[in-house]
Amino acid sequence: MSIFMVSANEAKKLRPSLMAAAVLIIGLVAVLVGQIGLNMVLTHDAYELRSLKLEKRDLATEVQIIQEEVSSLSSPQNLADAANRLGMVANPASVLLDIESNKIYGKPSPAKAEGQQVASANLVANSALGAISEFSLATVSSGEVQVSVETSNNSDTGLVLQSGFIPASPTR
Amino acid sequence: MGTHAKLNRRLGAFAVVLFLIVAALGVRLVDFQVVKAAEIQEKSLASRSMTQTLQALRGDILDSSGQVLAKTVFRYDVNAAPKNVGPVFQTIDGVRTERSVDEIALELSQLLGVDYGEIMIRLEGDSEYSNLAKTVNAETYNAIRDLDIPWIFFDQFEDRLYPMGAVAGNVLGFVGSDGTPLAGLERQYNTCLAGVDGQETFERSAEGVRIPTSNQTTQPTEDGGQLNLSIDANLQFFAQQVLADTVNELSARWASAIVVEVETGRILAAAEAPTVDPNDPAAVPAADRGSRIFQAAFEPGSIMKAVSSSMVLDTGTADEYDTVSAPDRMNLDFDNEYIKDSFSHEDFTLSLAGVLRYSSNTGMTNFASQIPRETRYEYLKKFGFGSVSPLRFEGESSGILHPASQWDEMTNLVTTFGQGISVTSLQMAYAYQAIANGGVRLDPILVDSCLAADGSIAYAPNQGSTRVLSTASANVNLELMEKVVEFGGVGKTAAIPGYRVGGKTGTAEIKSGSGYGDEYAISFYGIAPAENPKFVVGVTIYRPEGVSNSSKATPPFKAIMQQALKHYRIPPSTTESRSIPSDKYGQIDEND
Structure with a gap:
């Protein structure tokens, strides 16, 4: 080990700079804090992503449940049975109106429950039938089920009556 | 100085x-980071990383108006880990409650529809897996x-639902519990x-x-395509209802009905019971x-006569006014064989319209046997008999049409009224489609298209067509067929008020052994409508008990x-059918 003689000025220069140390340490701390912050954000997002994915799954399940219910309710088997419970009978005697020539084609005749070739109650198997229409003659007459037709004044429905053309009903 | 040396020693020791310590850590570090790096990396990744198969969804099958006939849904198997079974504690609003295993089992048995005792048995033991219920729906799963x-x-897991x-x-077919398509269009259009x-x-x-920014190698999922059928589900349901009724009423083995759109060759309904x-x-x-x-x-019987009559017209062998003799029994000049009509009658002299109207076997034979057998065979082939259609529906039958050279004397004659040949409902319907469509037979269409998941068209049928008859012959033949519905004994019951309908009845005895039985x-x-044909409807009822004529068809x-006419809003006929004589006297009035 050797010892040198230096002037007071030089000694001052050789003293470690407090400033440099401060910058270094603050810089390091800032980087670390930044990294922690970034990590926290990312991790938080990961948890949020997970919870959103779970929510998406739940909603998809919900959609599936509702879709299955709708398919079941709109299946022809359910409709045929529901109509039959209401006492409705299929009427093969259709009558057509020609609005161009003001002619009526076919003879209007009431549907008969007996002796029809067309079965009114469902005869076609469907084991996927889950939800079924609740209305029957009893429930409808007691007012448990409200049956109403919503009318709309919206002219953009695409149903424009043209001469000589009766538009097909959009319902089925 | 002593203090300094002491300090130096301590410092040295430290x-x-x-x-x-640093060296040891360094060695360990090098060992971990360099020497064993790959091995450790692999181990740790294996414990953290997951490879997940992303199931592609099987596509839907839709009818012609977009109603869903088949779709993919999720189903769930409910399992328990008996090893961990125990009471469940829950804190709701600061109140800690306990649900015993008994209570939970009771709830499960209600939701799953499984016996309570059975659930308890399945919850016993210390295994990690015990199945409680298979294939429950989303509602139960949520509950x-x-x-x-x-x-x-x-x-x-994925399951198939046919709403x-x-x-x-x-025609749809079905898939197995593991998702493998087993029949019908599900199998044919699996690709x-x-x-x-x-x-x-x-x-x-x-x-x-998931660890953010962790590697995610993803092979994208490609969902299945959507199959669009030409079938109209509403009409199909209607036809199935009618047939189910018919089969019940007649105690028949089976009944089928096919509805074909004449101008497009699309099958709108293919119903069976x-x-x-x-x-x-x-x-x-x-x-x-x-x-x-x-x-x-099956042997078609008399429905074939409308096909034979079209050959007679198209070859110019006879027109709608020419007549032949039609006795109720006609002896043949070989093997003591004879041909007879289905009912006894005096000797008729019939035109083609009369032959169809009375469904006379002898009359048809006398008309059609004037055409060389090779020519008739060629016509039958062009009508589509004896070969599988381009649909190639799985297990599709070609029917049986032997080459003309193999026809014996009897076959040569009886093929004119639908014996000695077997056909499918599909073939017969498209032979009629050719007559209805001005003589051009279109290839049948059952699948309109397959749309890939991105909406592009992955498959669309390439429909071919065959000219079988001249337009004029086809149209005259249709007029002859109208006479069946206007005047025919049974045919009259097929008349639809307001519409001109042409058609032909058929009653074919079913072969049992070498002869014909009583089925x-x-x-x-x-x-219909005859003046501007829109639909061909073909109904066949097989082995109806105690019914020997076609009045039930x-x-x-x-x-x-x-x-079909109502559903597609086809306007009623505004024209009358042409007067065509049934016999040499020009008789066109109502008979039987």
């Missing part, structure tokens, strides 16, 4: 210890998940419907949360799980044709 029981877990049940079940499974790899923390509900194919015998319209060949295949194939024909 430095040595520090060095040793059980809401119970929040830590030792219950689920396996989610309309047996509507078009005969369209099946998707390609994707794959992804990611890293996760101990709690199962009995038939299969693809949700539960095991519920019916294997013989009822396919489609007889495509797969069953019948009765049919009515018809076209006309009511279902009429019901289905009437429904």
Whole structure:
């Protein structure tokens, strides 16, 4: 080990700079804090992503449940049975109106429950039938089920009556 | 100075210890980071990383108006880990409650519809897996998940749902419990419907949360395509209702009805009874799980006469005014054989219209046997008999049409009225389609298109056509067929008020052994409206008990044709049929 003689000025220069140390340490701390912050954000997002994915799954399940219910309710088997419970009978005697020539084609005749070739109650198997229409003659007459037709004044429905053309009903 | 030396020694010792520690750590570090790096990396990744197969969804099958006939849904197996079974504690609003295993088992048994005792048995033991219920629907799955029981877990899998049940079940086919298509269009168009499974790899923390920015190699999932059928589900349902009724009433083996759109060759309905509900194919015998319209060949009988009469017209052998003799029994000049009509009558002299109207075998033979057999054979081939259609429906029958050179004397004559040949309902319907369509037979269409998941068209049929008859012959033939419905004994029952209908009855004895038994295949194939044909409807009822004429085939024909005309809003006929004589006297009045 050797010892040198230096002037007071030089000694001052050789003293470690407090400033440099401060910058270094603050810089390091800032980087670390930044990294922690970034990590926290990312991790938080990961948890949020997970919870959103779970929510998406739940909603998809919900959609599936509702879709299955709708398919079941709109299946022809359910409709045929529901109509039959209401006492409705299929009427093969259709009558057509020609609005161009003001002619009526076919003879209007009431549907008969007996002796029809067309079965009114469902005869076609469907084991996927889950939800079924609740209305029957009893429930409808007691007012448990409200049956109403919503009318709309919206002219953009695409149903424009043209001469000589009766538009097909959009319902089925 | 002593203090300094002491300090120096301590410092030295500290430095040595520090060095040793750092060296040891360094060695370990190099060992971990360099020497064993790959091995450790692999181990850790294996414990963190997950490879997940992303299931591709099987595509939907839709009818012509977009109603869903088949779709993919999720179903769930409900499992428990008996090892962890125990009471569940829950804190709700600061109140700690306990649910015993008994209570939970009771709730599960109600939700799953499984016996309580059975559930308790399955919860016993110390294994990690015990199945409680298979294939439960999403509603039950949600309800059980809401119970929040830590030792219950689920396996989610894809299942096939046919929301309309047996509507078009005969053509749709079905898939097995593992998702393998087993029959029908599900199998034939599997390349369209099946998707390609994707794959992804990611890293996760101990709690199962994905580590952000962890590697995610993903092979994209390709969902299956959507199959659009020409079938109209509403009309199909209607026809199936009618046939189910018919089969019940007549105690028939089976009945089928096909509805063809004349101008496009599209099959709007291919209905059968009995038939299969693809949700539960095991519920019916294997013989009822396919489609007889495509797969069953039968001797057509008299419905073939409308085809033979068109050949007579098209070859110029006779026109609608020419007549032949039509006795009720005609002896043949070989093997003491004879041909007779289905009812006794005086000797008729009939025109083609008369032959169809009375369904005279002798008259048809006398007209058509004037055409060389080779020519008739060529016509039959052009009508589509004896070969499988371009649909190539699975198990489709070609029927039996032997080459003319192999026809014996009897076959040569009886083929003119539909014996010695076997056909499918599909072939017969398209022979009538050719007559209705001005003599041009279109290839049948059952699948309109297959749309890939991105909406592009992956498949569309390339429809061919065959000119069988001249337009004039086809149109005159249709006029002759109108006479069947106007005047024919049975044919009259096929008439639809307001519309001009042409058609032909058929009663074919069913061969049993070498001869014919007392069972019948009765049919009515018809076209409407005759002046501008829109639909061919063909009804065949097989082996109806105690019915030996086709009078029971006309009511279902009429019901289905009437429904098709109504459903598609076809305006009623405004013209009258042409007067065509039935016999040499020009008789056109009502007979029998």
